[in-house]
Amino acid sequence: MKFSIITPTYKRADKLIRAVNSLRNQTFGDWEMIIVNDSPTEPGYDKFEQAINDPRIRYLKNTKNEGVNYSRNRALDEVSIHSDWTIFLDDDDYLAPDALETLHELIRTHGGVSWFVTNRAYKDGTPTTNFPKSDKKYSYAFDYLILKRCKGDATHCIETKKLGEIRFLKHIKQAEEWFFFYQLGLKNKFYYHDHNSTITDGYNEATGLNFRKRNRKNEFKTILVIAYEGAVKGIIYHPTFLIYLFMRLVRIIVKR
Numbered sequence: 001m002k003f004s005i006i007t008p009t010y011k012r013a014d015k016l017i018r019a020v021n022s023l024r025n026q027t028f029g030d031w032e033m034i035i036v037n038d039s040p041t042e043p044g045y046d047k048f049e050q051a052i053n054d055p056r057i058r059y060l061k062n063t064k065n066e067g068v069n070y071s072r073n074r075a076l077d078e079v080s081i082h083s084d085w086t087i088f089l090d091d092d093d094y095l096a097p098d099a100l101e102t103l104h105e106l107i108r109t110h111g112g113v114s115w116f117v118t119n120r121a122y123k124d125g126t127p128t129t130n131f132p133k134s135d136k137k138y139s140y141a142f143d144y145l146i147l148k149r150c151k152g153d154a155t156h157c158i159e160t161k162k163l164g165e166i167r168f169l170k171h172i173k174q175a176e177e178w179f180f181f182y183q184l185g186l187k188n189k190f191y192y193h194d195h196n197s198t199i200t201d202g203y204n205e206a207t208g209l210n211f212r213k214r215n216r217k218n219e220f221k222t223i224l225v226i227a228y229e230g231a232v233k234g235i236i237y238h239p240t241f242l243i244y245l246f247m248r249l250v251r252i253i254v255k256r
Contacts, residue, residue, distance in 0.1 A: 001030060001084045001085070001104060001107065002030050002031065002032065002080065002082050002083050002084050002085070003028075003030065003031040003032075003083075003084070003085050003086075003100055003103070003157075004031070004032050004033075004034065004079045004080060004083040004085070004086045004160060005023060005031060005032070005033045005034070005087045005088075005089050005095075006034050006036075006072060006075040006076065006079075006086060006087070006088050006089065007019060007033060007034070007035045007036070007075075007088075007089045007090070007091055008035075008036045008038055008068045008072055008075065008090075008091065009035060009036070009037050009038065009039070009045075009071075009091035010037075010038045010039045010065075010068070010091070011039045011042050011044070012091045012092055013042070013044035013045045013047070013048045014044070015091055015092040016035070016045075016048060017048060017051075018094050019089060019090075019091055019092075019093065019094045019095075020033065020035075020057065021094075022094035022095040022096075022097075022199075023056075023057075023095065024054070025097055026095065026098075026099065026100045026101070027097055027098050027100070027101045028100035028101040028104050031056060031100060032056050032057070032058070032079075032080055032083065033056060033057045033058070034060070034075040034078050034079065035057065035058065035059045035060065035075075035091075036060045036061075036062065036071040036072075036074050036075050037059070037060065037061040037062065038062050038066055038067065038068065038070075038071045039065060040061045040062055040063060040064065040065075058078065060074065060075070060078065062074070066173065067172075067173025067174055068168075068173070068174050068175075069168035069169050069170070069172060069173060069174065069176075069177075070168075070170070070173065072088065072168050073167045073168050073170070076163065076167060079160060083160040084159070084160055085103070085107065085157050085158065085159055085160060086157070086158050086159075086160045086163060087103075087155065087156065087158075088156055089198065090200075092200065092201060093120070093198050093199060093200045094198070094199050095197060095198060095199070096195075096196055096197055096198070096199055099118075099155070099195075099197040099198070102118070102193075102195050102197065103116060103118070103157045103197070106157075106193055107157075110191060113137075113191045114158065114159035114162045114188050115156070115157070115158050115159065115162070115184065115188050115190040115191065116156075116157040116158075116190065116191050116192075116193065117129075117131075117138075117154045117155065117156055117157075117190045117191070117192045117193070118154065118155045118157070118192070118193050118194070118195045118196070118197040118198075119154060119155065119194060119195060119196045119197060119198070120152070120153045120154055120155055120196075120197070120198040120199075120200055121196035121198070121199060121200070122199070122200060122201075123199055123200075123201065125196060127152070127194075127196060128152045128153050128154075128200065129151075129152045129153065129154045129155075130150070130151045130152045131149070131150045131151075131192045131194075132149055132150070133192075134192060134194035135191075135192070135193055135194075136191070136192060137190065137191050137192075138150055138189060138190055138192055139185065139189055140181050140182060140184070140185030140190060141182060141185050141186070141240035141241075141244070142240065144178075144181075145178060145182065145240070145244045146240060146243055146244060146247070150192070153200075154192075154198075155197040156181070156190075158184065162184065162187075162188060163184070166183045166184055167180065168180045169225070169226065169229055170229065171225050171228070171229060172222060172225055172226075176222065176226065178244075179226060179229065179230075182235070182240075182241065182244075183233065183235065186235065186238065216252055216255060219248075219252045220252060223245060223248055223249060223252070227245065230245075
């Protein structure tokens with residue numbers, strides 16, 4: 001069983017090294033890591049590039065800054081044909097030593113499940129993930145987006161063959177990851193297990209991969225782009241998609 005770990009990076013070569021080492025220190029060893037550098041002119045990556053000496057790691061560079069969504073999509077296109085499961089890892093996060101082993105055991109004992117979710121947590125062990133109950137299946141559209149019973153960032157482990165042509169938004173550079181998981185959730189529920197798999201220092205809005213300025217005008221434009229891409233994907237008329245966009249519009253309108 002092979003895990004593919006996808007990591008976009010932007011101006012954080014020092015943190016990226018830690019993420020790489022967390023893979024090398026896993027108690028389960030069958031993995032590949034695909035790194036996409038979205039800050040190709042950043043000199044801090046020179047030493048990192050020279051230090052890579054592991055056939056399990058592939059390092060790609062965009063020709064210009066394209067955004068985290070493009071970078072994740074590019075990495076998805078590069079996943080090995082031998083990949084069984086795909087995990088997304090930010091460059092400033094790292095995996096707990098037993099993360100892959102824990103996921104491997106979940107996969108082994110829960111045949112038929114194609115999407116597992118575990119915790120993202122701070123270094124002191126406090127999870128940023130907040131779900132009602134462990135070891136239970138949830139609907140991404142209803143439980144996460146609409147009812148908001150499931151909250152916070154999490155570790156997602158997805159059966160690679162289920163991804164197919166599912167990709168992150170093409171016309172928005174940062175954020176809106178929900179669009180990707182919503183597509184996956186139309187045919188798959190996820191299984192949540194309470195385990196701190198990904199460790200984070202915390203989100204730095206000024207330098208984070210998903211940094212963006214928000215104002216009402218930009219948010220209206222974002223909704224229009226999402227609606228357009230939803231039409232392209234053929235999901236715009238799905239009831240939960242329309243309900244969620246309506247909820248977003250209401251929040252924008254009432255925002256002061």
